[in-house]
Amino acid sequence: MLTLPLHAIAHGRAGDKGDTSNISIIAYRPEAWPHLLEQVTEERVLDAMRHLGASAAKRYALPNLHALNFVVENALQGGVNGSLGLDRHGKTLSFLLLGDITVTVPRDAIPDGSPYLKATP
Amino acid sequence: MTVHIGCGAGFMGDRFDAALPILASMANRDGPRYLMYEVLAERTLAVAQQIRRGNPDAGYSPYLDHYIRPSLAEAKRLGVRIVSNLGAANPVGAAKCVREIADELGVKNLKVAAVTGDDLTAAMTPQEIAATPTMEGIGFEGRPIIAANVYLGARGIAAALATGADVVLVGRTTDSALALGPLIHEYGWAADDWDRLAAGTICGHLLECGGQVSGTYFADPGFKNVPDLARAGFPIAEVEADGSMTITKPEGTGGLVSRATVTEQLLYEMHDPAAYLVADCTSDITRVTLADDGSDRIRISGVRGHPAPPTLKATVCVDNGWMAEAEMTYAGPNALARAELAADVVRQRLGIIGLNEPARIDITGTGAVLDGGDTDRRRARALSTDGEYRLRVASMASDRNSAQAVADEVQSLYCSGPAAGGGYRFHVTPQIATASILIARERIEPHVKVIEC
Numbered sequence: 001m002l003t004l005p006l007h008a009i010a011h012g013r014a015g016d017k018g019d020t021s022n023i024s025i026i027a028y029r030p031e032a033w034p035h036l037l038e039q040v041t042e043e044r045v046l047d048a049m050r051h052l053g054a055s056a057a058k059r060y061a062l063p064n065l066h067a068l069n070f071v072v073e074n075a076l077q078g079g080v081n082g083s084l085g086l087d088r089h090g091k092t093l094s095f096l097l098l099g100d101i102t103v104t105v106p107r108d109a110i111p112d113g114s115p116y117l118k119a120t121p
Numbered sequence: 122m123t124v125h126i127g128c129g130a131g132f133m134g135d136r137f138d139a140a141l142p143i144l145a146s147m148a149n150r151d152g153p154r155y156l157m158y159e160v161l162a163e164r165t166l167a168v169a170q171q172i173r174r175g176n177p178d179a180g181y182s183p184y185l186d187h188y189i190r191p192s193l194a195e196a197k198r199l200g201v202r203i204v205s206n207l208g209a210a211n212p213v214g215a216a217k218c219v220r221e222i223a224d225e226l227g228v229k230n231l232k233v234a235a236v237t238g239d240d241l242t243a244a245m246t247p248q249e250i251a252a253t254p255t256m257e258g259i260g261f262e263g264r265p266i267i268a269a270n271v272y273l274g275a276r277g278i279a280a281a282l283a284t285g286a287d288v289v290l291v292g293r294t295t296d297s298a299l300a301l302g303p304l305i306h307e308y309g310w311a312a313d314d315w316d317r318l319a320a321g322t323i324c325g326h327l328l329e330c331g332g333q334v335s336g337t338y339f340a341d342p343g344f345k346n347v348p349d350l351a352r353a354g355f356p357i358a359e360v361e362a363d364g365s366m367t368i369t370k371p372e373g374t375g376g377l378v379s380r381a382t383v384t385e386q387l388l389y390e391m392h393d394p395a396a397y398l399v400a401d402c403t404s405d406i407t408r409v410t411l412a413d414d415g416s417d418r419i420r421i422s423g424v425r426g427h428p429a430p431p432t433l434k435a436t437v438c439v440d441n442g443w444m445a446e447a448e449m450t451y452a453g454p455n456a457l458a459r460a461e462l463a464a465d466v467v468r469q470r471l472g473i474i475g476l477n478e479p480a481r482i483d484i485t486g487t488g489a490v491l492d493g494g495d496t497d498r499r500r501a502r503a504l505s506t507d508g509e510y511r512l513r514v515a516s517m518a519s520d521r522n523s524a525q526a527v528a529d530e531v532q533s534l535y536c537s538g539p540a541a542g543g544g545y546r547f548h549v550t551p552q553i554a555t556a557s558i559l560i561a562r563e564r565i566e567p568h569v570k571v572i573e574c
Contacts, residue, residue: 011345011381015390018257018557024388026381028555052493060394064410064423069388077493080164081554082441084481084515087490096491115343 001107007098008116009109010036014094021049021075021090023097027066032109036068037061039103045070048100049093053077070097123152124307126203126300126324127371128359130158130188131331133165137187139331139355144195146357146371154194157299158188166293167438167553169210170268181215181290183205189288194226195450197287197501204278204299208290210268212237213365215290216519231573234286236277238567239293241269241435241560250437255556264439271435271560274400275321276312277567278302284571293436295399297325300358308362319404319426320364322397326404327368327386327421331355334368334386335417336376343527349375352557355419366413366424367414378417396427403427432559441554444523445516447531447547448485451539452509459539460484460510465513466538470530478523480516489513512542517552524549 002008012025025040027033043078046057054075061068076090077083087093110117125147125399129140140156147154160182173180173566185207196203212235223231240574241250251261273291276299281289283306290298301321302312310317327334335356340347347353354374360366370378387406391397397404404423414420451460464482471480483489484499487510516533518524528547535545 001470007344011341011385013333013385013389017390017392019393020257022388022390022392024385026384026388028381051495051498055468062388062394062407064408065384065387067384067388069391071392082517082552084479084488084517085493086442086485086513086515087484092490099491111344 001104002110003102003104004116005099006040006101006103008114009103009105010098012094012098014018014090015093016076016079016089018081019074019076019079021072021074021093023070025051025068025070025097028111029109030066032105033063033066035103035105035109036066040068040101044101045072048097049075122362124304124360125150125152125357126155126157126303126328126360128157128159128328128331128355129192130160131329131333132162133182133184135331138191140188140192140288142354142371142374142458143357144199147201149287152254153301153303153445154199154201156192156201156203156208156545157328158203159296159299159331160184161206161209161293162190162437163436163555164553166209166270167268167498173210177546179208180211180213181218182209184258185215185218190226193219193222194228197228197231201280202286202303203288204303205307206291206299207397208235208292210292212290212292213570219288219290220572232284232286233288233290233572234281234284235335236273236281236289236291236567237570237571238277238565239270239273241271242266244564250558253558253560255558257557261437261439261554261556267440269435269437271433271565272400273565273567275299275301275305276401277569280307280567281569284308284569286571295401296329297322297399300325300328301361301401304360313428315426315428316400316424317364317426318402320424321360322399322402322404323361323387323406323421323424324358324366327383328356328358330386332376333389335378336382339377339382345381347375347377351375362487364424365420367418367420369418370423370527377402378419380411380413380419383411383419383421390490398430400429402429406507428503431562433565435558435560437558438553439557442517442519443539443549444552445518445524445527445547445549446513447528448511448513448545449531449534449538449542450511450544451542454507456508456510457484457487457504457506457535459514459541462539463512463534463542467530471527474526474530476516476523476526478516480527481512483513485511485513504569521549
């Protein structure tokens with residue numbers, strides 16, 4: 001088993017509605033899906049975003065798509081209605097989750113040719 | 122029969138030439154063919170409304186000419202019908218502008234239709250609007266309403282297409298209605314045919330951000346590679362009568378249509394995937410299946426529909442003062458220490474000159490975005506003090522002069538701050554805040570106006 005950033009097994013995109021961020025987390029390979037489901041929980045997503053002010057995270061699972069959809073409240077420091085931050089839409093936040101959440105997965109959960117495999121002997 | 126719908130823009134500042142490869146592809150396709158442009162964000166409409174107040178002929182998208190002029194003659198020649206929310210705050214004005222462009226290009230027998238009825242201030246008084254409870258966004262008690270617009274559904278667009286219009290211009294509708302309207306027109310889907318209306322809505326949802334479903338806003342080199350991103354093809358949906366569809370892109374373009382690109386866009390700005398609400402229906406994508414159907418072709422089926430929500434959503438825009446943003450870069454040995462000293466100087470200076478509006482001071486490159494300005498997290502990362510760091514100061518003020526004064530303090534770092542600050546830039550911009558309210562359906566009636574030339 002390898003412990004790596006979520007970025008090694010999943011990709012995603014962030015969108016905004018008011019002060020709410022929604023972030024998809026999508027497995028590259030079907031082999032990664034059970035690990036996403038087990039390890040990428042509402043609690044861990046909220047922990048990764050609490051420093052931004054996030055107050056609640058709701059997870060929706062889409063097994064047919066091997067995807068999770070997170071809806072995170074108060075994550076955008078006011079969002080486009082009033083944030084003083086640089087990224088008012090929170091467009092960059094998908095990569096916050098992909099970088100700050102780690103997962104422990106078998107090698108076959110990682111796409112062939114992934115730079116993470118090259119870095120791991 | 123298959124209906125072909127291309128999308129030439131996913132927001133107002135998108136690539137102006139993206140529709141041209143779509144039209145080239147449409148030349149080789151049979152059946153009803155459409156080109157949509159989605160250009161209208163929530164605040165965009167408020168700005169357009171302010172412009173219209175100053176000039177009743179204006180208020181449509183300032184980018185109308187950028188998008189329509191390159192494509193209009195070819196679209197008319199091929200019989201590809203254009204559907205867009207370039208109408209913004211003045212769809213009828215936009216239609217007149219398209220007619221003028223047609224005259225200049227020598228395009229004959231062009232019928233342009235405008236759909237109106239989304240302007241809530243025509244149906245309700247400001248007092249009534251202000252008294253409606255807000256469901257998301259800010260409260261707007263006491264602040265003047267700049268614009269209030271209802272998200273119309275697809276029926277008005279379908280009605281406009283039924284007049285034979287070559288170009289249909291709308292203001293605020295649900296973005297996905299730009300695709301659902303043509304599908305209702307072509308297939309005659311009934312107002313309670315929920316599964317098909319939902320499929321058409323999801324088709325529009327996949328298309329409405331332009332290239333975001335066909336390889337743009339996706340690339341992560343080494344992990345998600347996208348061929349020839351600078352020439353990425355914008356999407357075309359091929360939609361069958363049962364609502365199943367294939368997403369593809371024009372031949373010979375860059376970009377990528379894959380399960381991954383489609384999945385990212387499918388979930389983009391969606392909350393509950395079992396209940397995606399728009400004016401025409403409720404969509405459920407929890408049982409959607411994606412299938413590879415050849416190179417850059419993904420087939421989507423299994424969208425399910427449920428009845429439309431009982432109310433329509435409206436966005437109310439109010440004045441929210443001014444925002445100042447100002448930046449200065451420090452580079453080379455000890456750059457981070459000099460940027461931090463500059464931050465401290467600006468914070469003190471704002472106090473000294475009596476500016477007490479909330480201000481945020483970041484150093485870009487240290488976690489200003491993902492750390493949300495949390496300096497403890499920055500320290501935990503043990504950043505190099507050498508390098509290139511950019512001070513960024515942002516503040517909101519109720520008046521323009523106070524906002525400008527914040528930017529001026531950053532500018533003064535040139536002579537009066539730490540050593541070797543360079544690259545000062547600033548923006549002082551008016552702010553518009555929004556709130557969402559729910560409106561009874563019977564208060565809203567779309568109208569179609571046809572202009573011929």
